[in-house]
Amino acid sequence: MTIVTRRRLIGGVAATGVLLSAPAVLGQSRPKVVVIGGGAGGATAARYIAKDSKGAIDVTLVEPTRRYYTCFFSNLYMGGFRDFESTGHSYGKLASDYGVNVVHDWAIGVDRDQKSVSLAGGAELSYDRLVLSPGIDFVDGSVAGWSLESQTKMPHAYKGGTQAQLLKAQLDGMPEGGTVVVVAPPNPYRCPPGPYERISMMAHLMKQQNPTAKILVFDPKEKFSKMALFQEAWANHYDGMIEWVGGDFGAVEEVRPDAMEVVVDGEIIKADVCNVIPAMKAGVIAEKAAVTNAKGWCDIVPATLQSRADPNIHVLGDATNNGDMPKSGYSANSQAKACAMAVRAELTGSKAFPPKFSNTCWSLVATDDGVKVGASYEATEEKIAKVDGFISQTGENADLRKQTYEESLGWYAGITSDMFG
């Protein structure tokens, strides 16, 4: 019912929109862009739109947290390779150096007909173009027995911030010879190598401080990203510490957060630490804006990242169903630049070139042992399609692995300054 009403409303507005749109944009002093979500996609888009339009576009970024803690490199924090603060970034320069209006609040609704966003604090923001980069939320009930209320007992640590600290504290406090259970997510999910880099980093930490501990991984998937590389590393560096159970045997029947139990194939397993990474969908604000598909992700027009449901809304990053690009910070940053160019072209008539997309995901598997996978992509009518790719090889020498790790440090410094200035 709601959907029908909405469609009719949009239809009605679209007709008058023809008359209104030109004066609406030209009449006001500056066209307005609202960006929801100050992460890899949103911060980059806000910065590039503001920077390249040289003040011609009024950019507002809505983000509830004052400091963005990157999920990328949170695993290195878990392994003891970085301190937590080094993964935090402020929005100060976006405001001071680029003139982005940064509003620390939650967006709680999008009125597509009025083209306005409502904030938890009560404000309404009108827009000519809305950019949504809200990241992910979890699918209710995807792991039986787990809900958001369980996240203090069985953390997901799959969104930036305190969850990573909590999981790390639990690992540090684990009894000698204890058991860590990791419940891995089904496809598609953010950062395909993420859970496996995390398992490597957990094992690294345990090897230092709790060498008889065990890590049990239950995975609904038969195979995963960079699998041969991770398995090589687990055998070489953490022999006997990690047990990975995949496919049908890896399906978890239920978790019991209060009892710290995991039920698999009728067997009850006691966990000292349990990291549950549930199934994912686009951040809920995308649902509220009614730009999600039946599977909970946002379909987009590949070249411009415009929502297939509403050309005034662009969706970036993890929330998209884009075709071949993985859900990564690198991808979100790459998509944000194509989106920024399209938004400027639409609002100020600046030139739009055919976008180029790329991605590389580095993972640290042990001290000075880095691996990577990457690809380049292009926009076709139907999807963002892979053009060419590469992956690290098993058996590479230590020098190359160290260089790959050092390169990832360079990438981290690069992408965070590309996001935040």
Place this chain on the structure above:
Amino acid sequence: MTAKQRTATALIIVLAGLCGAIWAGAPLSAAEIGDPVRGEILYRKCQSCHMVGPDARNRVGPHLNEVFGRAAAELEDYNYSKAMRRAGADGLVWTVEKLDLYIENPKSLVTGTRMAFRGLRDAEERRDLMAYLRTFSGSPRDIPESEPTASPRDPEVDAAILAIQGDPDYGAYLSSECTTCHQASGDDRGIPSIVGWPSGDFVTAMHAYKGKARPHPVMQMIAGRLSNEEIASLAAYFQELQVE
């Protein structure tokens, strides 16, 4: 003072003494500065930008033959940063002492230098590196034959491709793909800086990746799908960009 600090201080005093001696009287031989063999290995950090030896020419950075005793920004056919030219005009000459300071932290000696190198903190490493460079000053006496494999050269790029005039505005747009990793500030942690590169070097390097003569898989992928015009535009853009 720890033993280590004491040794370091002692070395600095010795070095300072030596510097006084060098340009006043007889020049120091390489061995008196440090270990040139170890210096040659350290020099790998420099060779992506600087050439030294018999057919060294200016690349991203000026060539380093006869660097001792050279005034800052002295080479006529190299496009120095404004900051370096100012330092030269102020009388900066590359003595062992000054080079030591510069290599330790380029930006603290010449703020605004285009040399995007974080610096060598270890005093002994700096002396070894200078000892190696010393073998290329006071020519022709000290210049050893360079080994053919010592410094791999990129394949020559067709003159017609080098001659393409890139559009820096288009390059600015394309550069957003580069700045995910290569910082616009010129910082070079883990990933080299590409800010302020002479466009010819940029074009040559990108074609070396495109043709897979240079091995890096990420760069092969990125360069692989750039057209000659796109490479020229990026080169034009990054050449103009100044270190912040």
